[in-house]
Every structure is written in C-alpha cells, then in structure tokens.
Amino acid sequence: MNSFLFGKKIAVLCGGPSSEREVSLRSGSAVANALRSLGAEAFEIDVLDDNLHLPAGTDLAFNALHGTFGEDGTIQSILDEKGVPYTGEGEVSSRLAFDKIESKRRFVECGVPTAPYVTLQNGEIPDLPLPYVVKVPCQGSSVGVYMVKSIAERDAALQQAFAQANTILAEAFIAGRELTVGILGETALPIIEIRPRGGFYSYENKYTWTNRGGAAEHECPALLSRWEKKRVESVALAAHRSLRLEIYSRVDLILDANREPQVLEVNTIPGMTETSLLPEAAAAADISMSHLCECIVRLSLERRLASKR
Ligand SMILES: Nc1ncnc2c1ncn2[C@@H]1O[C@H](COP(=O)(O)OP(=O)(O)O)[C@@H](O)[C@H]1O
Numbered sequence: 001m002n003s004f005l006f007g008k009k010i011a012v013l014c015g016g017p018s019s020e021r022e023v024s025l026r027s028g029s030a031v032a033n034a035l036r037s038l039g040a041e042a043f044e045i046d047v048l049d050d051n052l053h054l055p056a057g058t059d060l061a062f063n064a065l066h067g068t069f070g071e072d073g074t075i076q077s078i079l080d081e082k083g084v085p086y087t088g089e090g091e092v093s094s095r096l097a098f099d100k101i102e103s104k105r106r107f108v109e110c111g112v113p114t115a116p117y118v119t120l121q122n123g124e125i126p127d128l129p130l131p132y133v134v135k136v137p138c139q140g141s142s143v144g145v146y147m148v149k150s151i152a153e154r155d156a157a158l159q160q161a162f163a164q165a166n167t168i169l170a171e172a173f174i175a176g177r178e179l180t181v182g183i184l185g186e187t188a189l190p191i192i193e194i195r196p197r198g199g200f201y202s203y204e205n206k207y208t209w210t211n212r213g214g215a216a217e218h219e220c221p222a223l224l225s226r227w228e229k230k231r232v233e234s235v236a237l238a239a240h241r242s243l244r245l246e247i248y249s250r251v252d253l254i255l256d257a258n259r260e261p262q263v264l265e266v267n268t269i270p271g272m273t274e275t276s277l278l279p280e281a282a283a284a285a286d287i288s289m290s291h292l293c294e295c296i297v298r299l300s301l302e303r304r305l306a307s308k309r
C-alpha cells in the first residue's frame with residue numbers, strides 16, 4: 001500500500017548551529033532515507049541561521065535539528081512565519097520543554113516526580129547535600145551537565161556552567177537505573193534501560209562514533225516488574241503532557257532506589273540515527289523507522305489541522 005507521503009516533497013532540516021550538529025546530520029540522513037523508502041522526495045537541508053530557503057513546492061519540513069535553534073522554538077517560529085507545515089511541537093511547547101528550569105517548574109506544578117533542585121545566579125552555591133548535578137538549562141546531549149560528588153569538584157562545575165548561562169540549576173543526584181521512554185501520540189513505546197559506562201550517560205557514551213565500541217549498553221524492553229513498567233509509563237506520559245506536548249518526545253528518567261521514577265528531562269527532537277533510542281524503542285513495538293517517520297508526520301499534520309479549526 002502506498003504511503004500518504006508518496007510523491008511529497010519533504011525538506012529534512014538537519015545539522016544546524018548547535019553543539020549537537022553532528023548527531024543531527026546523522027539523524028537527518030536516517031530520516032531522509034526512511035522517507036525516500038516511502039516514495040517521498042526527501043532532501044536534506046543544513047540550516048545554519050534564520051535565512052531558511054526552501055525550494056518551491058516543498059510540502060512540509062521534517063525537523064531533525066537537535067538542541068538550540070532546532071529544539072528550542074526558534075526554527076518553529078521561522079516555519080510558522082513562512083506558513084510551512086513541520087513535524088514536532090510548536091514554538092511555545094518546544095521552548096518550555098527545552099528549558100530544564102521551566103520544565104522542572106512544570107513537573108513540580110503538575111505533580112510529576114523529579115529530583116529536588118535549586119536555581120542559581122552567578123556567585124551562588126547550591127544549598128543541596130552532595131552528590132548533586134549542575135546543569136545549564138538550555139543545552140542537550142550531556143554537554144552542559146556536571147556531576148559534583150565532592151566539594152573539590154564543585155567550583156569547576158559551577159564555573160563551567162556559568163560560562164554558558166547566567167542562571168543554572170543544580171539537582172540532587174539520583175542513584176538508580178537510567179530509563180528512557182519514547183512517546184508517540186498518546187502512547188508510551190517500550191521502555192529502554194541504558195547502562196552508561198562510568199555511570200554517566202555522557203556525550204561519548206551516547207554516540208558510538210565518538211567512542212568506537214564504547215557506547216552505553218541498552219536493553220529494550222527494560223527488565224521491569226509489571227508494576228514498575230506501569231508506573232514508569234504513566235510518569236513518562238504525565239511529564240510529556242505537563243509540558244503540553246502532543247506529538248512525540250523521549251522522556252529521560254531514573255528509577256530510584258525506592259523504585260520510583262524521577263524525570264530528568266523531555267527531549268522534543270530526540271535522536272533519529274541508526275543507534276538512537278527512539279527508533280530502537282519503536283522497533284521493539286514493531287514500528288519500523290519508515291513507519292515511525294510516517295507516524296510523526298501524520299500526527300504533526302493532524303495537530304496542525306486541529307489547531308486551525
Ligand atoms: N539528577 C541526576 N541524577 C543522576 N544522574 C543524572 C541526573 N541528571 C542527569 N544525570 C545524568 O546525566 C545525563 C544527562 O542529563 P539530562 O538531564 O538528561 O541532560 P541532557 O541529556 O539534555 O544533556 C543523564 O542521561 C544521566 O546519565
């Protein structure tokens with residue numbers, strides 16, 4: 001059966017100016033291949049700044065830009081202005097989900113379990129027991145995340161974080177099992193457990209090509225009791241909804257020592273490379289990469305139509 005994307009002209013936006021550029025180029029190429037296999041005319045566009053030029057007759061844009069510019073509402077507002085339909089969330093919810101401080105506020109307001117945290121201005125020191133994690137609010141791929149296990153590590157972590165932002169956050173370190181849950185529409189995909197080498201899912205651990213053969217191990221579906229699985233799925237969906245997300249996302253959590261999931265963050269443009277977590281979770285639910293891309297486009301277009309009604 002022909003896909004509804006057959007013959008459609010789709011611009012796959014990838015690369016971009018963020019620290020996740022390399023990953024995004026790989027996501028873009030995987031998405032473009034998947035769309036081509038559905039008969040679409042997909043072409044990759046490396047979007048470096050606000051001057052986005054889409055060829056005449058482009059039907060829609062598939063956003064595979066991770067991090068700043070692509071995931072934070074910026075490209076969404078440019079596309080809205082041009083009137084080009086695009087995949088993923090709109091400007092406002094993208095911005096909210098990308099900001100770890102704003103997201104944590106929403107989680108707390110909506111009763112979504114998350115690690116206790118404080119926000120800090122330059123010169124302030126976290127009033128939290130050790131260990132804790134210092135984070136730059138608007139970064140991705142572990143680029144602005146610093147573990148502080150002892151006082152000796154504190155000042156360097158704060159200095160590095162404040163070099164990137166005026167307001168940062170520090171949150172309690174949660175010991176436990178690291179899980180991630182893909183959300184597609186209203187559904188939680190099979191849960192993945194990540195076993196990062198060295199106990200921290202760093203940039204090197206995330207991408208095999210930066211650390212040949214040294215990547216984190218994944219297990220999908222994660223080995224969880226029925227009760228744990230239900231709880232993790234419901235917390236992941238609650239996190240997704242608390243940020244008013246409607247299309248797709250990937251929720252990062254830690255199942256703590258009391259077997260309670262604690263949400264770390266929600267990614268609205270998760271990786272789509274051949275080793276990425278969302279395609280892996282989809283595959284475990286018998287959803288191929290091309291079907292996953294098709295679902296993302298369908299949900300995005302339906303959402304757009306509904307908001308125009
Ligand atoms: N509170 C925490 N407790 C334990 N580990 C954490 C905590 N926050 C982050 N981490 C580790 O750091 C990684 C990156 O943090 P995350 O908040 O997901 O930011 P991002 O993926 O956007 O860089 C996580 O995947 C996890 O391994």
Ligand SMILES: [Mg+2]
Nearest residue numbers: 141252264265
């Ligand atoms: Mg993360």
